[in-house]
Amino acid sequence: MKKSQTVTRWSLFSLPLLFLCLFYFYPLTKITLTSFFYTGELDFSKLSVLLKGSAYLNVIWFTCWQALLSTVLTLVIALPGAWVFTKFRFRTKNLLLSLLTVPFVLPTVVTAAALRAMLGKNGLVNELATNLFGLSQPLITIDQSLFFLLLAHVFYNYSLVVRIVSSYWAGLSQDTEEAAQMLGATPWQVFQRITLPQLLPAIGSASLLVFIFCFTSFGIVLILGGPGYATIEVEIYRQAIQLFNLPMAALLSLVQIIMNFLLMWLHSRLSTQAKSGFFDNPHTSSARSPKTLTEKSLLSVNLFVVIVLLATPLISLLGRSFLGEDGFTLGYYLALFQHDNDSIFYVEPARAIINSLGFAGATMILALILGLLASLFLSSKNDSNISFWDALIMLPLATSAVTLGFGYIISLNKPPLNLRDSLLLIPLAHALVAFPFVVRCILPTLRQIPENLKEAAWMLGASPLICWRRIVFPLIRRSILVGAVFSFSISMGEFGASAFVARPHTQTMPVAIFRFLSQPGSLNYGQALAMSGILMLVTCSAFLLINRYDSGSVRQI
Amino acid sequence: MDMKTDYILQVESISNDYEGEPLLRNIGFSMEQGEIISLLGPSGSGKTTLLRIIAGLEQDNEGSIMLHGQDITNIPPHQRNIGMMFQEYALFPHMTVFQNIAFGLEMQKQSPEQIRTTIESVLELVGLRDFAHRSVGDLSGGERQRVALARSLAPGPTLLLLDEPLGSLDRMLRERLSIEIRNILKELQLSAIFVTHDQSEAFCMADRVGVLHDGVLQQLSSPEQLYRAPENETVARFLGFGNFLFGQIDATGIFDCSETTLKIPVGKSQPVDTPATLLIRPEAVLETTSSGSDESGFTLSGQVKNRIFQGNRYRMTLVHDTVELQFNLPIDPAPPQSGQTITLVVKSSAIVVLNNKSIGE
Numbered sequence: 003m004k005k006s007q008t009v010t011r012w013s014l015f016s017l018p019l020l021f022l023c024l025f026y027f028y029p030l031t032k033i034t035l036t037s038f039f040y041t042g043e044l045d046f047s048k049l050s051v052l053l054k055g056s057a058y059l060n061v062i063w064f065t066c067w068q069a070l071l072s073t074v075l076t077l078v079i080a081l082p083g084a085w086v087f088t089k090f091r092f093r094t095k096n097l098l099l100s101l102l103t104v105p106f107v108l109p110t111v112v113t114a115a116a117l118r119a120m121l122g123k124n125g126l127v128n129e130l131a132t133n134l135f136g137l138s139q140p141l142i143t144i145d146q147s148l149f150f151l152l153l154a155h156v157f158y159n160y161s162l163v164v165r166i167v168s169s170y171w172a173g174l175s176q177d178t179e180e181a182a183q184m185l186g187a188t189p190w191q192v193f194q195r196i197t198l199p200q201l202l203p204a205i206g207s208a209s210l211l212v213f214i215f216c217f218t219s220f221g222i223v224l225i226l227g228g229p230g231y232a233t234i235e236v237e238i239y240r241q242a243i244q245l246f247n248l249p250m251a252a253l254l255s256l257v258q259i260i261m262n263f264l265l266m267w268l269h270s271r272l273s274t275q276a277k278s279g280f281f282d283n284p285h286t287s288s289a290r291s292p293k294t295l296t297e298k299s300l301l302s303v304n305l306f307v308v309i310v311l312l313a314t315p316l317i318s319l320l321g322r323s324f325l326g327e328d329g330f331t332l333g334y335y336l337a338l339f340q341h342d343n344d345s346i347f348y349v350e351p352a353r354a355i356i357n358s359l360g361f362a363g364a365t366m367i368l369a370l371i372l373g374l375l376a377s378l379f380l381s382s383k384n385d386s387n388i389s390f391w392d393a394l395i396m397l398p399l400a401t402s403a404v405t406l407g408f409g410y411i412i413s414l415n416k417p418p419l420n421l422r423d424s425l426l427l428i429p430l431a432h433a434l435v436a437f438p439f440v441v442r443c444i445l446p447t448l449r450q451i452p453e454n455l456k457e458a459a460w461m462l463g464a465s466p467l468i469c470w471r472r473i474v475f476p477l478i479r480r481s482i483l484v485g486a487v488f489s490f491s492i493s494m495g496e497f498g499a500s501a502f503v504a505r506p507h508t509q510t511m512p513v514a515i516f517r518f519l520s521q522p523g524s525l526n527y528g529q530a531l532a533m534s535g536i537l538m539l540v541t542c543s544a545f546l547l548i549n550r551y552d553s554g555s556v557r558q559i
Numbered sequence: 560m561d562m563k564t565d566y567i568l569q570v571e572s573i574s575n576d577y578e579g580e581p582l583l584r585n586i587g588f589s590m591e592q593g594e595i596i597s598l599l600g601p602s603g604s605g606k607t608t609l610l611r612i613i614a615g616l617e618q619d620n621e622g623s624i625m626l627h628g629q630d631i632t633n634i635p636p637h638q639r640n641i642g643m644m645f646q647e648y649a650l651f652p653h654m655t656v657f658q659n660i661a662f663g664l665e666m667q668k669q670s671p672e673q674i675r676t677t678i679e680s681v682l683e684l685v686g687l688r689d690f691a692h693r694s695v696g697d698l699s700g701g702e703r704q705r706v707a708l709a710r711s712l713a714p715g716p717t718l719l720l721l722d723e724p725l726g727s728l729d730r731m732l733r734e735r736l737s738i739e740i741r742n743i744l745k746e747l748q749l750s751a752i753f754v755t756h757d758q759s760e761a762f763c764m765a766d767r768v769g770v771l772h773d774g775v776l777q778q779l780s781s782p783e784q785l786y787r788a789p790e791n792e793t794v795a796r797f798l799g800f801g802n803f804l805f806g807q808i809d810a811t812g813i814f815d816c817s818e819t820t821l822k823i824p825v826g827k828s829q830p831v832d833t834p835a836t837l838l839i840r841p842e843a844v845l846e847t848t849s850s851g852s853d854e855s856g857f858t859l860s861g862q863v864k865n866r867i868f869q870g871n872r873y874r875m876t877l878v879h880d881t882v883e884l885q886f887n888l889p890i891d892p893a894p895p896q897s898g899q900t901i902t903l904v905v906k907s908s909a910i911v912v913l914n915n916k917s918i919g920e
Contacts (some may be wrong), residue, residue, distance in 0.1 A: 135827065175649060177645045177647060178647075178652070180645070181649040181651075182651070183616070183635075183636045184614060184616075184639075184641065184643040185641060185662050185663030185711075186637045186640070186663055186666035186667060186712060189667050340781055
C-alpha cells in the first residue's frame, strides 16, 4: 500500500481511537484506581469485605442464577416459536415478525412500566378483576417478586431467540434434511440427528446473549424486583448513589467488567461458528402452510404465546395510561406538560422529552461520524491487524451501561476533563454505546463492495474522493440510515448510564419515568405510563422506519 | 408372464402444478433393472421436480409410481429405499465422512461391524479409501461428490436418483467422473435416474435419455436413437441441430421445400401432402470427382458463406437459394474458402422427417 494511503487511513482512525481513550479507557482506569487506591495507597480492604461478606457474594450469586433461570425459561418458550416461524407460512406472519422486533427497541424502563400496567398492583388485570368480581384484595400480587422479574426477561429475550435461531434455521440447507430422509430417517430422527446438531451453534449463541442481557439487567431489576433483589448492576447503583460507597461500587464494577469481557469473549467465539454458513444454500424459502392437525394446533399455540407475551403488555401500557379513576382520561398526558414549580426538585416532564430528543440527535451525529470513520479504517483488506482493531472498537459493547455511567461520574468530574454539568456528557456516553452498532451496520456492506468496482471507477477517471462519493457512499447509504436510527433509538431508551450521569437539567425520559414510578400516588403512576407511551411510540416508529428501509436494502452487489 | 414385474420402476401419468402453473404434464415411463436413464432438459423443464416426485420429496401431484411392481405413491420418502444424490451434495456438515456414510446404515439398524465393513467397501468403490475420518469441510469438490455418492450407495438402495450429480464441478473433472459413476453403477447393477442439462454428460452416462421440455417427456430413447432420429423439432433443437426445412412430401416420396427449389428424396413411408418438417443433420462430405455420387446420398450445392476450422472438422455455412444450412466436414480434403460454390453429399440417413408438432403444444 502507498504510504500516503496509510497516513490517510490512520488519520481517519485517530478520532475514534481518541474518543475511546478519553471516554472509555480513562473512566475504566479510574474505576480500577478507585477500587484499590481510593485512599491514595494500595488498599485491598474492600476486596476482603467483598469476599468475606456474604451479602456481596449473594448479589453475585443471585445475578448468575437469575440469568441462568431466565435463559432456560426463554429457550423453553422461544424455541418452539423459532420452529414455527421457520417452517410455516401463515397469514399474519409479517405482522407478527414486526411485533417481534418491538422488544428490541423498547427501553427497559418502558417494559417494566408496561408489565406493571398489566399485572402490577394497580395494573389492568387487577383493576378489571376488582371491578368485575368486587374483590377487596388484588387478584395478582407479583409486584416485587422474582416471577415478575423473570417474566420481564422472557418478554425481552423471546424475540431475540426466535429471530436468531429462525434466521439461522432458514439458512440451513434443506438438502441435508431431505438427504437424511432419503437415507431412511423418520421426521423425528431427521430433527434429532441432522437439524438440531446444526442448530446448536445458533442456539448456543442466542442463549449466551440472553444470559449476558439478564446478567447485566439493571432497569428491570431496579423497578420490578424492588429492594429485595439486586443484580451486580443494581448493587453498583445503590453503593454509589444511595450509600456513596465509591470504592465498593468501583470494585463491583470491576467484577462486572471482567465477567462481561469473559462472556462476550465466549460469545464472539461461539458466534464465529454460528456464522460460518457451511454449504450456503441461498434459495431456502422453505416455509409452507401447516398441513396436519398437530401442525396447525402447534402453530396456534405458538402464535397465541407471541401475542399474549408481546402484545398485551404494550396494549395494557397504552390502555392504562388513558385510564383514570373515573374511566377514560387524557389527564396523565396533559399533566406532563403542566408547570408545577412548587417543589425545588421538580423537573418539568416536558423538559425531559426535549432533552431526550436533543441528546438522541446529538448521539446520532456523534455515533455516525465515529462509526463511519472506524468502518472506513476497518474495511481495508490488506491489514493483518484488522481483527485486533475490530475487537477494540467492540469493547464498549462488552461493558455494561451502569459501569460506564459510574466510570463517568468518577472520572469526568474534575479537570482536565470536567464535563459533570455539560450537556455533552449524556450524548458522549450514549455515543460510546451506539457507535459500535453503527460500525456493525456499515462495515459488512462496506466489505461487500468488490474492489474492482472502485478500480473500475478509477480507470474511468474518478479520483478517490469522487469514487467514494459516487460509488461507495450510494452503496452504503441504507446501512448508514439503519445505523442512524439505531443510535437514535439506543439513546432514547438508554437508562443505566443516564441514571448515573443525568443532572436535574439533563434528565432524560427513561430517568423521568423511573422517578415517577418510584414515587407514590396515582398521578405519578399515570404520568410514568403516559411518558412510557410516548417513548414507546418514538422508538417504535423509528424502527418501523428501519424495517421499511431494511427490507429493501438487501441489494446484491 | 406378467411383463410388469420386469420393471424396476414404472411412472404413470405424473402431473403437477406449481402455483397454478402446470409444471409436469402426464409423464409416464418404465425402466428395467440395471438401466441408467438420464433426464435431459433446460432449466425450468421440470426435470428436478420429476426426480423429487419419484423420491417422494414432493407429493402434491397426480399419477402413480410403482417400484418393483409395488405402488409407492403414498409411501413417505424414508420408507422407499431409494437413494438420492443431491445437487450440492447435502453432506451433513457436523459429521465426518464416516458418520455421513454411516447415517443411512444406522437407520437400517445395522450393527457397528456391518457398518464399518460396508463403509470400507463403498469408500474403496469410490476411490476414497483413507478418507473415513476426514471432516467434510476439508474435502475438495470432487471428493465431496464421491462421498455423496458413497453415502447414497451404502444402504443398498433399490434405485438411485442423482440430481445434476456433476453440476458444480469443472469440466475436466466432470468428464472423468461421469464415466467413473457409470462404471460403478454398472458394476453394482444398480438402476439409476439422473438429471442433467448437459447433453454430453447424458450421452456418456445413460442407457436411455429422456428429453424433458415444458413439463413434457418429449422422447425417451437410447443416445444413438435420439441423435439419429429426434422425434420433433423441440428435441432436435435442444440437441443442437439447426438445419430445418419446411415443405410437403409428394406421393413419389420427394420432399418439396416451400422456401427453395430443393427437392429431397425421403422415401415413400411418409404421410403425403401434409405440411412436413425436415431435419438435415450436419454430417456431410465434399463431392469428389473420383467417388461420384453415393447411391444412398443426396447432393446439395451452394455457396460457402463461412468456413470455420474447429480442429477435428470444418464447420461450414452453405447458402442454397435463400436458406442457410450448417455442415460439419472432415478436415481432409480441406473444403474451399468462403465465396466459392461447392457440392456436398449428405447421406440419406442424415435426413430425418420430424413429427410436425412437438408433444404438448
